Amino acid sequence: MTKPVLIVGGGPAGLSAAQALAAAGQKVEIVEKEDQLGGAPILSGYAKLVPSGEWAKDAIGGMVSRVEGEKLVTVHKGVTVKKFSGEPGAFAAELSDGKKIDAAATILATGFTHFDSINKPEWGFGTYPDVVTTTQVEQMLSSGAGVKCPSDGREPERVAILLCVGSRDRQIGRTWCSKICCTVSANIAMEIRESLPNCNVYIYYMDIRTFGLYEDNYYWDSQEKFKVKYIKARIAEVTSDGKRLIVKGEDTLVKRPITIPFDMVVHAVGMDPNVDNMTLSAIFDVKLHHHGYIDKASTYASMSGTSRPGVFVAGAATGPETIDDSIAQGQAAAMAALAVARPALEAAE
Amino acid sequence: MPIHEKTLIRPENLIEHEELVLDGVDVSGHWSTFIESRTVTDYNEALQEEIAALPGGENIHRCWQCGSCTNACTVNAINPDFNPRYWIYLIRVGMEEELLRDKDIIWQCVSCNKCTYACPRDVFPEGVMKATAHWLELKGYTEKKPSMIFDEEFTEQIVASGKIEDGKVLRRFFQKTGQPLMQEWLVAMVRGLVFRLPVSLLMKMGLATLFHPRTSGWDRSRRAMEDYIDERHEADRKSLGLDMKSAEMGAE
Numbered sequence: 001m002t003k004p005v006l007i008v009g010g011g012p013a014g015l016s017a018a019q020a021l022a023a024a025g026q027k028v029e030i031v032e033k034e035d036q037l038g039g040a041p042i043l044s045g046y047a048k049l050v051p052s053g054e055w056a057k058d059a060i061g062g063m064v065s066r067v068e069g070e071k072l073v074t075v076h077k078g079v080t081v082k083k084f085s086g087e088p089g090a091f092a093a094e095l096s097d098g099k100k101i102d103a104a105a106t107i108l109a110t111g112f113t114h115f116d117s118i119n120k121p122e123w124g125f126g127t128y129p130d131v132v133t134t135t136q137v138e139q140m141l142s143s144g145a146g147v148k149c150p151s152d153g154r155e156p157e158r159v160a161i162l163l164c165v166g167s168r169d170r171q172i173g174r175t176w177c178s179k180i181c182c183t184v185s186a187n188i189a190m191e192i193r194e195s196l197p198n199c200n201v202y203i204y205y206m207d208i209r210t211f212g213l214y215e216d217n218y219y220w221d222s223q224e225k226f227k228v229k230y231i232k233a234r235i236a237e238v239t240s241d242g243k244r245l246i247v248k249g250e251d252t253l254v255k256r257p258i259t260i261p262f263d264m265v266v267h268a269v270g271m272d273p274n275v276d277n278m279t280l281s282a283i284f285d286v287k288l289h290h291h292g293y294i295d296k297a298s299t300y301a302s303m304s305g306t307s308r309p310g311v312f313v314a315g316a317a318t319g320p321e322t323i324d325d326s327i328a329q330g331q332a333a334a335m336a337a338l339a340v341a342r343p344a345l346e347a348a349e
Numbered sequence: 350m351p352i353h354e355k356t357l358i359r360p361e362n363l364i365e366h367e368e369l370v371l372d373g374v375d376v377s378g379h380w381s382t383f384i385e386s387r388t389v390t391d392y393n394e395a396l397q398e399e400i401a402a403l404p405g406g407e408n409i410h411r412c413w414q415c416g417s418c419t420n421a422c423t424v425n426a427i428n429p430d431f432n433p434r435y436w437i438y439l440i441r442v443g444m445e446e447e448l449l450r451d452k453d454i455i456w457q458c459v460s461c462n463k464c465t466y467a468c469p470r471d472v473f474p475e476g477v478m479k480a481t482a483h484w485l486e487l488k489g490y491t492e493k494k495p496s497m498i499f500d501e502e503f504t505e506q507i508v509a510s511g512k513i514e515d516g517k518v519l520r521r522f523f524q525k526t527g528q529p530l531m532q533e534w535l536v537a538m539v540r541g542l543v544f545r546l547p548v549s550l551l552m553k554m555g556l557a558t559l560f561h562p563r564t565s566g567w568d569r570s571r572r573a574m575e576d577y578i579d580e581r582h583e584a585d586r587k588s589l590g591l592d593m594k595s596a597e598m599g600a601e
Contacts, residue, residue, distance in 0.1 A: 224410070227410045251442070253438050254389075254444065257386070258389045258390075259389075260390070
């Protein structure tokens with residue numbers, strides 16, 4: 001039997017890599033820093049996923065239970081990798097609980113961190129309780145509590161979703177597009193309209209980037225079936241008149257300033273590099289690219305490669321990524337890791 | 350400092366005091382010029398629903414402001430202020446005052462339907478223009494144009510008898526628009542007809558003027574048409590939240 005493949009991170013990418021490797025008969029060790037597998041969709045309590053419409057706890061929960069039921073997979077929860085050394089085929093990792101793992105290859109599936117809206121204070125998060133994030137709305141929906149204003153529990157009659165919070169903003173050093181927030185926001189807007197038919201939802205945008213098949217299934221449907229309104233304006237500030245939130249900005253299509261009252265303002269938060277990336281970069285000796293995500297080797301030359309041979313990367317650790325693509329990248333990384341873990345496969349036959 | 354976007358300043362938003370002294374400084378006339386805010390402070394969420402409830406306006410909520418309609422527009426080519434894309438937006442976000450500023454040009458749509466074929470989202474802008482013109486009329490924002498009065502008289506006669514009688518249409522039209530019956534061009538035309546038309550045809554026309562013959566078996570058609578017109582008027586006014594009493598007036 002060859003040495004196991006070490007997978008760091010138990011989110012969609014890590015789980016799919018583990019599943020793929022186990023299916024190929026390869027032993028796997030998963031190291032997850034939280035006490036629970038599933039990554040952001042589970043830990044942050046996402047509601048219905050794009051594009052399947054399945055609840056996160058069913059879809060990603062299913063991946064978790066399949067991996068946990070897999071004999072070839074060992075899961076270490078609540079621990080991190082502290083030391084890492086060696087070369088392809090012979091890596092040695094030491095965990096925070098003192099355990100040692102010998103691994104043939106490693107896959108970093110360490111994911112991302114949600115942008116912390118407190119870093120855009122002009123948009124009222126942290127100042128007004130009814131300014132929330134897309135993650136919080138996901139939790140309201142997934143917990144069954146429903147969408148309610150945190151300040152007094154009332155059902156909002158008018159909701160504003162602000163796009164690009166923590167994305168495409170040089171002021172805060174986030175020059176990338178987080179890729180999924182437009183689609184997620186359209187999805188959330190539809191869910192709000194469905195559960196609160198008397199609540200009007202406005203999405204303030206700079207561009208709408210519901211790429212690929214999300215265009216009609218999310219952007220168009222949210223307009224055509226759910227009458228969600230899209231306003232081209234980057235909001236200047238969110239304040240309050242003491243009763244409702246006041247959203248200020250410029251409606252660029254009529255070239256007029258707007259100060260519109262809202263019951264709830266939702267920040268469509270972007271995907272930051274994992275806050276642990278500097279540490280991960282030092283421990284695993286992999287380079288980060290200038291955005292702070294884990295740097296990928298040339299896509300054309302090496303599948304899922306990092307700057308260090310034998311250490312692979314998958315999912316949102318490399319940049320903003322969808323769940324589906326993270327799963328695909330997990331499988332790609334599994335393939336690459338398998339090639340390192342069992343190089344003599346053909347020779348053995 | 351130069352004023353940018355001067356075109357955005359509206360005369361009614363310019364305030365000037367003829368005589369004003371502030372802290373002992375005379376700032377009379379243009380020294381006291383102040384420009385009032387153009388800020389939009391709320392959305393009228395009923396507006397889109399009202400237009401959508403009128404025939405033609407049903408798909409307005411699909412618009413994503415690409416401008417294909419305005420680019421394709423026949424009238425826009427002649428009058429750049431005729432901008433369907435812009436009005437659709439005003440309706441979508443409920444900027445009613447802004448929309449009313451253009452009430453005298455919205456009806457100028459010639460229904461060529463170039464926009465209908467250009468629109469990537471099937472908004473049916475021509476229908477929206479029609480619904481909007483209709484909305485302006487129902488809400489009483491636009492007065493009836495002579496052409497509309499003519500159309501109404503024409504329609505009423507058709508509904509009543511299945512036929513029109515030219516003389517009556519003209520008489521009633523002049524009466525309703527306060528014009529004299531004896532107009533030079535009309536007198537000349539009638540004189541010309543009398544001299545040139547065969548006597549038998551003149552007799553026929555004379556009899557029609559006197560007895561207003563109806564299309565045979567017209568009653569059932571008339572009732573069906575009246576029912577439909579009433580129903581339509583009632584539905585339109587109901588969707589705009591207008592009372593039924595004025596609905597009867599509107600149907601007349």
